[in-house]
Every structure is written in structure tokens, then in C-alpha cells.
Amino acid sequence: MTKYFSKTHEWVDIDGDDATVGVSAYATKELGDITYVELPREGSDMIVGDSLGIVESVKAASDVYSPISGTVTSVNKNLEDDPGIVSNYPESKGWICKLDNIDLDELQDLMTEEMYAKYLKTLG
Amino acid sequence: MSEEVLLETPLAAEHAALGAKMVPFAGWNMPVQYAAGILAEHKHTREAVSLFDICHMGEFRVKGPGSAEALDGALARAVTDQKTGVCRYNFLLNEKGGVLDDLIVYRISGDEFFIVVNAARRENDFAELSKRLPEACGITDESAATAKLDLQGPLAADVLVRLGVAADALPAYYHFTTVRIAGVDLLLSRTGYTGELGYELYFPAEKAVFLWRTLLACEEVKPAGLGARDTLRLEMGYPLYGHEMNEETTPVEAGFGAMLKLDGQPRRFTGSDALRNAAPKRILTGLVLEGRRAAREGCTVLLDGKAVGHVTSGAFAPSLQRAVAMAYLSPEAAAFSSAAFEVDTGRVRIPARIETLPFYRNGTARKKIEKT
Numbered sequence: 143m144t145k146y147f148s149k150t151h152e153w154v155d156i157d158g159d160d161a162t163v164g165v166s167a168y169a170t171k172e173l174g175d176i177t178y179v180e181l182p183r184e185g186s187d188m189i190v191g192d193s194l195g196i197v198e199s200v201k202a203a204s205d206v207y208s209p210i211s212g213t214v215t216s217v218n219k220n221l222e223d224d225p226g227i228v229s230n231y232p233e234s235k236g237w238i239c240k241l242d243n244i245d246l247d248e249l250q251d252l253m254t255e256e257m258y259a260k261y262l263k264t265l266g
Numbered sequence: 267m268s269e270e271v272l273l274e275t276p277l278a279a280e281h282a283a284l285g286a287k288m289v290p291f292a293g294w295n296m297p298v299q300y301a302a303g304i305l306a307e308h309k310h311t312r313e314a315v316s317l318f319d320i321c322h323m324g325e326f327r328v329k330g331p332g333s334a335e336a337l338d339g340a341l342a343r344a345v346t347d348q349k350t351g352v353c354r355y356n357f358l359l360n361e362k363g364g365v366l367d368d369l370i371v372y373r374i375s376g377d378e379f380f381i382v383v384n385a386a387r388r389e390n391d392f393a394e395l396s397k398r399l400p401e402a403c404g405i406t407d408e409s410a411a412t413a414k415l416d417l418q419g420p421l422a423a424d425v426l427v428r429l430g431v432a433a434d435a436l437p438a439y440y441h442f443t444t445v446r447i448a449g450v451d452l453l454l455s456r457t458g459y460t461g462e463l464g465y466e467l468y469f470p471a472e473k474a475v476f477l478w479r480t481l482l483a484c485e486e487v488k489p490a491g492l493g494a495r496d497t498l499r500l501e502m503g504y505p506l507y508g509h510e511m512n513e514e515t516t517p518v519e520a521g522f523g524a525m526l527k528l529d530g531q532p533r534r535f536t537g538s539d540a541l542r543n544a545a546p547k548r549i550l551t552g553l554v555l556e557g558r559r560a561a562r563e564g565c566t567v568l569l570d571g572k573a574v575g576h577v578t579s580g581a582f583a584p585s586l587q588r589a590v591a592m593a594y595l596s597p598e599a600a601a602f603s604s605a606a607f608e609v610d611t612g613r614v615r616i617p618a619r620i621e622t623l624p625f626y627r628n629g630t631a632r633k634k635i636e637k638t
Binding site for chain 1: 287298299303304305306493497557558559560562581582584589613
């Protein structure tokens with residue numbers, strides 16, 4: 143499994159033809175405690191850059207953009223009752239949804255973990 | 267974004283050392299949260315005791331013969347009948363009855379008053395009060411020389427007692443006194459903005475770091491930022507100037523009509539004619555939303571698909587584990603107390619219903635202290 147990151151701070155974990163999507167640890171730290179997550183609808187088709195959901199903190203709401211195109215196969219229903227999982231485990235148990243029918247060519251527009259770490263340094 | 271130069275409180279370096287996240291607020295660089303985060307700081311205030319840096323707020327002193335009578339005509343609630351040692355929540359209004367600021371008046375003695383005002387309104391309030399008060403009453407702006415710390419939470423009294431304040435010297439709700447803590451003389455009032463038992467401490471600004479550290483050295487005291495202050499006050503339905511109140515809204519619309527006693531007495535003050543002659547155009551109303559998704563300031567409130575008002579403050583309420591909001595509704599809509607409202611966030615419509623304020627009912631603000 144390999145994790146890639148977008149400039150808008152989503153991550154996608156590729157496992158064969160399937161992808162798991164979430165919000166980066168950096169982004170969740172910037173947002174503060176997450177109090178609500180709007181999940182995408184299962185079966186919906188996402189094009190890279192589409193808003194697939196929203197994470198809300200006490201102070202603000204932010205779109206989560208799909209880092210890759212695909213079809214939503216499942217969503218993390220645990221987040222409905224306990225959105226704090228995203229704050230506490232952003233890059234593991236706090237995943238947002240899983241996609242299939244993904245387009246692996248789109249990965250070249252994303253960053254590896256190492257590139258993302260460098261990118262974060264440029265944000266000051 | 268303009269490159270506004272932000273003011274710093276005397277505690278700026280303390281906040282940095284505690285890992286605070288700083289945000290601009292009313293022209294000041296203020297801590298919105300510390301490392302623990304807003305939810306933890308909110309919970310700690312409800313369950314233990316938190317310390318807030320409120321040095322940005324303004325403090326005035328009015329002193330001299332006729333001060334009580336002059337303030338009585340300048341402010342919406344009576345001042346002449348306010349007893350020495352008592353705090354009173356009050357309003358500075360314009361001629362239209364609109365709120366220039368909400369403030370707290372402390373009666374120090376027959377002819378001396380201490381007035382605490384919002385940071386963003388300080389200069390305007392000072393100019394306005396200076397105009398309204400006769401020359402015999404001197405008004406001075408003591409804001410820069412005065413530090414203000416809020417100690418809020420059910421354990422607040424215990425902390426003060428441990429620091430040497432006699433339990434029977436602690437003031438009752440909305441009363442104040444002078445005490446000495448760790449060698450610092452301060453004005454201590456049993457007031458606050460959280461709904462919990464708590465105190466506001468006023469003392470010389472040069473002692474701010476020392477008292478901040480002295481209070482935080484008590485193991486049950488943790489720092490809390492403006493983020494938690496906002497969710498705590500929202501759960502209590504307390505207004506925040508610039509959100510629930512401004513120059514276009516009246517205290518009657520904001521729910522303080524009964525406090526003004528407009529009917530029972532002929533008292534005149536700036537704005538009284540307008541308030542007596544005009545019916546409220548809108549009513550500040552509490553809304554409980556379905557679920558955790560928050561409505562934000564500016565969202566439209568709908569009834570049967572028609573716009574009937576707008577949200578002034580909204581957030582996830584940590585103590586209630588659901589989203590709540592305050593909104594101005596038309597008087598007609600606000601009367602439909604059991605109607606099915608919706609709040610339009612621009613993306614979704616969230617079902618909502620009217621709730622009597624406060625949203626949170628288990629606060630300890632008025633709890634009696636055992637005087638052992």
C-alpha cells in the first residue's frame with residue numbers, strides 16, 4: 143500500500159485497484175477538534191477535485207476534495223457518531239471513504255509522503 | 267486581508283510558551299485555543315476550572331459628584347438604585363435604542379463607578395460616555411493599565427481559598443470585593459461569560475504574568491482560549507457584541523426587555539423614547555439543530571421554505587453534543603415555538619426547532635458557596 147497526498151491536504155492510500163481517502167494529520171491539526179463529518183453517498187461517482195464531503199470543527203467547515211476519481215464503495219459510518227476519530231487518527235481509523243474504478247494515472251499529480259512533508263514546510 | 271497591526275496583551279509570551287493558536291480578535295492577537303483544544307478546554311471549564319486572558323477588554327472609571335445620576339441617564343438600566351459592591355449588566359444605546367455596547371457597571375462607592383466594556387467598542391464607548399457625562403464626573407480609560415483574568419468553573423472558589431482568600435470574603439453572584447492574592451491587590455467579581463461559578467479579576471497590568479502563573483500553578487486550573495469562551499457562552503445563550511447585538515438591534519430585541527422595566531417607571535435615558543415607541547422588529551431566539559452539523563453566522567432561517575430570519579452565532583455545543591444557534595427571527599415566526607424550522611447553510615437545509623435559552627441548564631454560575 144502506498145499513500146499519496148494532495149495540495150488540499152487529503153490522502154489516498156492505494157491497494158491494488160482500490161483507494162481509501164482521508165484528511166491529512168496536518169489539516170486536522172489546523173482545523174482543530176472535528177465535530178461533524180459529512181460523508182459522501184455510497185455509489186456516487188467522484189471526479190478528482192470534487193467535494194466528497196465536509197469536515198467541521200468548532201470554528202469552521204472545510205470541504206474534503208477527492209484526490210482521485212472513482213466510485214464510492216463504502217463510507218466510514220463510525221464518523222457519524224464519533225467524528226473525533228478524524229482528529230485523533232486522521233491517517234488510519236479516521237478514513238472518510240473507499241473508492242474503486244480509480245484512475246491510477248492521476249497519482250502522478252499527487253505527492254508522495256516525502257514530497258508532502260517538504261510541501262508542508264513551504265506553507266510556513 | 268489588511269495587514270492590521272494587532273495589539274498584544276501582557277500575556278503574549280505566556281500563550282506562545284503554552285502552544286496557543288493565536289487569532290485576531292477585536293484588533294488584538296488572542297489565543298483561540300491551547301494545545302488541549304477547544305473541546306477539552308470547554309469540558310474542563312464545565313467540570314473543573316479554567317483561566318482566560320481577557321486583558322483585551324476595556325475598563326473605565328467614572329468618579330465625582332452626580333456620577334450616579336449622570337450614568338443613569340446615559341445607560342439603559344438604572345444606576346442610581348444600584349448598591350455599592352454590586353455589578354449590573356447594562357447597555358449603552360444610541361437615540362434609536364440600538365446597542366452601542368453591552369457592559370458591566372460596578373458601583374465602587376456612592377460617586378465612583380468601574381465600567382467594563384468590549385475591546386472593539388472601547389474607544390467609541392469612551393467618546394460617547396465622555397459626551398454624556400457632565401464635567402464634574404471625571405471619566406478615565408484605565409484599560410492599558412488594567413489586567414483582567416477570568417477564573418471560571420465549579421472549582422474556582424476552591425482555588426481562590428487555597429490562594430488565601432477567606433471563603434466568607436468571596437463575593438456573591440454579581441457582587442464584587444477587593445482581595446489580596448499572592449501580594450497583589452485586586453478587584454474580584456463573581457461574574458463571567460461561561461455559565462459556571464467563576465470570578466473576574468482586575469489588577470495592575472504589570473502583575474499579569476505573575477498572577478497568570480500563580481493561578482496556573484494550581485493543579486486544577488488549565489488555560490482556555492476564546493474558542494472555548496465562545497462555545498461556553500453560546501450554550502448559555504449569552505449575546506456577543508457584533509453578533510447578537512449591534513447599533514441596529516435593541517436590547518428588547520435581544521431578549522432583555524424585562525430587565526429595562528420600560529413600562530413600570532417614567533425613567534428616561536438615551537434611547538428610551540425609541541424603545542417605548544417602537545415594537546421589536548425581530549426577536550433573538552435559540553435554535554437546536556438536528557444532529558452535529560453547525561449553522562454559522564449569516565445562515566438563513568426558513569419556515570415553510572420562506573426566509574424568516576438569520577443566524578447570529580452557531581456552533582457544535584460540546585456539552586449538549588449537538589449543534590445549536592442563536593438567530594434573529596421575525597416576531598411572527600418566533601411565536602411559532604413548536605414549528606419545524608430549517609437553517610439553510612447554502613449547501614444543505616438543517617432541521618431546527620426553537621429552544622428556550624439557556625441551552626445548557628446545569629451551569630454552576632449561581633451556586634451558593636459554603637462559608638466554612
